[in-house]
């Protein structure tokens with residue numbers, strides 16, 4: 001097994017007991033379970049944030065996490081950690097830059113779980129959750145809900161696009177080092 005190993009044990013809440021350790025600029029990320037904080041930042045499921053002292057935080061919607069498989073929980077954490085590790089929060093982003101950062105965070109999170117030795121079944125659990133429209137629609141912030149009502153086709157296409165990109169990342173990474181960059185579709189709606 002390369003690099004990472006994850007503890008996928010869940011508590012009776014359905015949430016993983018030991019969240020992966022994530023160091024950004026030498027500081028460990030704190031995890032805070034709060035749907036309110038996630039929603040406040042127009043995100044869904046989880047969002048990366050820095051406090052006024054620059055300490056990295058990841059806010060997590062406990063309702064969403066408790067309904068998702070542990071493999072998906074780990075993948076989302078790695079996605080948010082990449083935002084911190086790459087300094088994505090420190091500069092203003094255009095929609096284009098935002099989309100590229102979302103795509104990169106998905107790619108890096110996928111690389112981490114592939115390197116950790118997740119089985120095809122485990123990877124499939126992540127894939128199925130990414131494309132699960134019912135799950136996402138249940139955990140949309142009010143702003144995302146409004147976007148969905150305005151353009152349901154576009155929003156649903158996002159879930160499909162994102163899950164296909166996940167599969168593409170897995171394919172690219174099997175048995176060889178992951179490329180630093182390869183093109184993918186822009187994401188309009190990210191995980192925080």
Ligand SMILES: [Zn+2]
Nearest residue numbers: 102190191192
């Ligand atoms: Zn993101």
